[in-house]
Amino acid sequence: MRRAATARLxxxxxxxxxxxxGSASAEEIFVSNERDNTVSVIDGTTLEVIRTFPxxxxxxxxxxxxxxxxxxxxxxxxxxxxxxxxDTGAVRHNLPSGEDPEQFALAPDDRTLFIANxxxxxxxxxxxxxxxxxxxxxxxxEPEGMAVSPDGKVAVTTSETxxxxxxxxxxxxxxxxATLVGQRxxxxxxxxxxxxxxxxxxxxxTVAVIDTATRKVIETIEFAVKGxxxxxxxxxxxxxxxxxxxxxxxxxxxxxxxxxDAKTYKVLNYILVGRRVWQLAMTPDESRLFTTNGVSGxxxxxxxxxxxxxxxxxxxxxxxxxxxxxxxxxxxxxGGAP
Amino acid sequence: MLARLRxxxxxVRGPAAPxxxxxGLMPALFSLLWLLxxxxxxxxxxxxxxxxxxxxxxxxxxxNNEDPIxxxxxxxxxxxxxxxxxxxxxxxxxxFALHSRIVEPDEDIRxxxxxxxxxxxxxxxxxxxxxxxxSDLPEARNTVFLNVGAPDTRLREADCxxxxxxVLPSRAMLADALVxxxxxxxxxxxxxxxxxxxxxxxxxxxxxxxxxxFGARVVAEQRxxxxxxxxxxxxxxxxxxxxxxxxxxxxxxxxxxxAFGANLPYNTAxxxxxxxxxxxxxxxxxxxxxxxxxxxxxxRFRRLAGxxxxxxxxxxxxxxxxxxxxxxxxxxxxxxxxxALVLLPGFEVGGFKGRPLSFxxxxxxxxxxxxxxxxxxxxxxxxxxxxxxxxxxxxxxGSDEPESACRxxxxxx
Numbered sequence: 001m002r003r004a005a006t007a008r009l010x011x012x013x014x015x016x017x018x019x020x021x022g023s024a025s026a027e028e029i030f031v032s033n034e035r036d037n038t039v040s041v042i043d044g045t046t047l048e049v050i051r052t053f054p055x056x057x058x059x060x061x062x063x064x065x066x067x068x069x070x071x072x073x074x075x076x077x078x079x080x081x082x083x084x085x086x087d088t089g090a091v092r093h094n095l096p097s098g099e100d101p102e103q104f105a106l107a108p109d110d111r112t113l114f115i116a117n118x119x120x121x122x123x124x125x126x127x128x129x130x131x132x133x134x135x136x137x138x139x140x141x142e143p144e145g146m147a148v149s150p151d152g153k154v155a156v157t158t159s160e161t162x163x164x165x166x167x168x169x170x171x172x173x174x175x176x177x178a179t180l181v182g183q184r185x186x187x188x189x190x191x192x193x194x195x196x197x198x199x200x201x202x203x204x205x206t207v208a209v210i211d212t213a214t215r216k217v218i219e220t221i222e223f224a225v226k227g228x229x230x231x232x233x234x235x236x237x238x239x240x241x242x243x244x245x246x247x248x249x250x251x252x253x254x255x256x257x258x259x260x261d262a263k264t265y266k267v268l269n270y271i272l273v274g275r276r277v278w279q280l281a282m283t284p285d286e287s288r289l290f291t292t293n294g295v296s297g298x299x300x301x302x303x304x305x306x307x308x309x310x311x312x313x314x315x316x317x318x319x320x321x322x323x324x325x326x327x328x329x330x331x332x333x334x335g336g337a338p
Numbered sequence: 339m340l341a342r343l344r345x346x347x348x349x350v351r352g353p354a355a356p357x358x359x360x361x362g363l364m365p366a367l368f369s370l371l372w373l374l375x376x377x378x379x380x381x382x383x384x385x386x387x388x389x390x391x392x393x394x395x396x397x398x399x400x401x402n403n404e405d406p407i408x409x410x411x412x413x414x415x416x417x418x419x420x421x422x423x424x425x426x427x428x429x430x431x432x433x434f435a436l437h438s439r440i441v442e443p444d445e446d447i448r449x450x451x452x453x454x455x456x457x458x459x460x461x462x463x464x465x466x467x468x469x470x471x472x473s474d475l476p477e478a479r480n481t482v483f484l485n486v487g488a489p490d491t492r493l494r495e496a497d498c499x500x501x502x503x504x505v506l507p508s509r510a511m512l513a514d515a516l517v518x519x520x521x522x523x524x525x526x527x528x529x530x531x532x533x534x535x536x537x538x539x540x541x542x543x544x545x546x547x548x549x550x551x552f553g554a555r556v557v558a559e560q561r562x563x564x565x566x567x568x569x570x571x572x573x574x575x576x577x578x579x580x581x582x583x584x585x586x587x588x589x590x591x592x593x594x595x596x597a598f599g600a601n602l603p604y605n606t607a608x609x610x611x612x613x614x615x616x617x618x619x620x621x622x623x624x625x626x627x628x629x630x631x632x633x634x635x636x637x638r639f640r641r642l643a644g645x646x647x648x649x650x651x652x653x654x655x656x657x658x659x660x661x662x663x664x665x666x667x668x669x670x671x672x673x674x675x676x677x678a679l680v681l682l683p684g685f686e687v688g689g690f691k692g693r694p695l696s697f698x699x700x701x702x703x704x705x706x707x708x709x710x711x712x713x714x715x716x717x718x719x720x721x722x723x724x725x726x727x728x729x730x731x732x733x734x735x736g737s738d739e740p741e742s743a744c745r746x747x748x749x750x751x
Binding site for chain 1: 422425429430482515631634636637666667669687688692693694730731732
């Protein structure tokens, strides 16, 4: 009964998507609800949840294939990366992911997935087309943040208890170096030109900017908000604009997103969002930023130009990851959770 | 059987640690060289030696036979700390070794300490008298001690010692956490029921001090001594009388050994919650703790020890983890460099509690959140919202700098 209704809804939605394919901002925002084992889909125009579909247990990281037609979801407690049809929510198949996949990054080749296995201190590399594990690479304890350089030659993973960024050479799939950063590094993002890597440290309360050539920390960014204890300013998700002007950093239980000048590394602004903000994703045109707020169970929509929150959208329990896909016709690159 | 000093030298160690056996030195040396030749490239790790010294304490059998106190409480935590530290250290060519030694109830812990040579770092799981006896030895003047077993507030106050760090929260911190919660709930009238052991009196004393500090009130104080009796069958009737008293909001129990407290909830005279050593309990760690990736630590511990992680295990893990973290931050296993960093007021370490943890400069106590637990859940985490402090809210728990009676700390550190 319910399944039939869902199927009908899916058909309707496909029609609706087909009809709206020509419009300018028909992107959809996908949010993983860690406690509900679901994904909520927000319409980019109406900013309303238009559908919610079940996924594996404890969904966290999620990202899209470049054409936006395939959704990958880390179902941590199901020990799988699920490959999902984003239009219907139907699981096409599971990828072998190693134990407890938490986050991943899709390489620019659109097929190599680098998956952080939180439970067993490895990074699993999977070919999403052949569905084969290419390598399992030993890294530090509790690997979490994953990123691949824009040229696809280097991947990094951050280990939360070892407090390092581990550098992986992609052609040989071996860990080549490690850079010590602040306590509990959560997320990493390369600049669009690939020259620096930003890594957030949740408990250290800092963001390290690392030169990718020397793998040395060149800047450590700190945060301060009047009236909030310093140890509540906990950097988690980070996303950068392509023009290299801004970085946005989610600051966890301080309920703020920091706006940073990506050239001078000065903090420009703090935007108030929902409670315990985790991850961030931008629309392809970089006009809007979406944040997942774990405790308040909602998504804050930020207007990037004015740096103001414009809307709060209720989703499921413990929204964790967020990824944006463009309208199915506009096959621009899809933004993903870092 | 006569208790004897049990040596478990080098029971667990980091990569490439040479064995302690001096007999047959040449063959051993050859096999060592052979082994070194076989090891992969970055194995030339400098080892930092960490000692674990425990006084075995005879404890009464707990009320519930399904819930025994494990023999390796504390040690398993330290072993996990070693494993974690070595997993991290290998990326920067640092290694750690843990040498554990357990002293039986009638043995001299000072002799055991002296037999360790001149250890620079000792994780100490022992009662307060032992902590003082060992740390006052002239031979210990270069040793940094990490107390993981003695919650006595006096070790952080009048009886504090330089280079004696406290990883386990003091009874004062536990009591402050509980009373902050009670004050927040406006359950400020406390009927206190304490057991017969000296530790129970200390726990009760800590509760009274906290009540005064946060504006709660102990309306009556009763004593209860099960006198070795089994309260499991008689609890329905037995606890009515000792929990009768003036109007109160909660019954606070001080029974550290667990001689009767577990049977107190729902057996009180009035329909009041039980808090303290049983019921809603303040603790540094416990089975329901899972936020801030604590579930990862819980899982690693369960795989290593085959049981749940207890507060003393957490302290053991934290002690070794803090040393490991200091070595990694200093990029050195030089004991002097590690000791200097650990004792530095700005030194911070993660501990799966959602905040950076650090040692207080005035008494060596690790500042940390304290959980309010019942077996089913983390009811709240102290510091409770609304309790503020100019430095960090964590300093609302336990003795704060202005009121600290600790004078000795860090004078020679």
